[in-house]
Amino acid sequence: MKDGSSPKKKVARQEFGGSVFRRWRGVLLLVGGLLLSSGCLLQDVIQRTGLSDPGTSQFEEYQLSGEQSALVGELGYPESFILLFYEEEAVDGSLQTVRLETWDYYSEGESYTFLNGVLDSRDNLGLGEPGSLAALPYVPEQFTASMSRDDILAAAGGEDFIEVPLEKEYLENGNLYYAEALSFGLVDGELRYLEALALVEE
Secondary structure, eight states: OTSSSHHHHHHHHHHHHHHHHHHHHHHHHHHHHHHHHHHGTTTTTTEEEEESOOOOOOOOOOOHHHHHHHHHHHSOSSSSSEEEEEEEEETSSOOEEEEEEEEEETTEEEEEEEHHHHHHHHEEEOOOOOOOOOOOOGGGOOOOOOOOOOOOOHHHHHEEEEEEEOOOOTOOOOOEEEETTTTEEEEEHHHHEEEEEEEEEO
């Protein structure tokens, strides 16, 4: 195996990462639907605000792996991407942070998944012609694990956002944020999930 894991461990890791991903994606879709369908009823839980001083992020940018850099050289940066951070037990018993990335190229009809920078899968998106897509204002290496809300907004160069506190049954100690072409989730104030959304040119 490319990452040195046993097949069983790799499958288990993929299943765990997939379950966390589905939970975050489900919350995003649920809240997004509520915002679109009944935003006027959510004013008691939604805060529309901005940073008085965006400042700069204190986090160093993530360094792309050789495989990721090669893909950027071939196809450019993804037209949308998802980042998921979770912890798993290492061989020595310590906990290590896993960075799971999905890069989507709608114009090519392909999606690439990376685990800690190592290409894990290449999939066909199975979509029709996406139309003319604008370049994303974000790239994956701007965002790293444990970033705070202000770190993320500073890295993204934005100020305005919508905050949706989540009920415990959805995600305990979690908060969901929407900014321009960007949604992200924090647990205990640290980044766990981020999605940069594809932009269609008008």
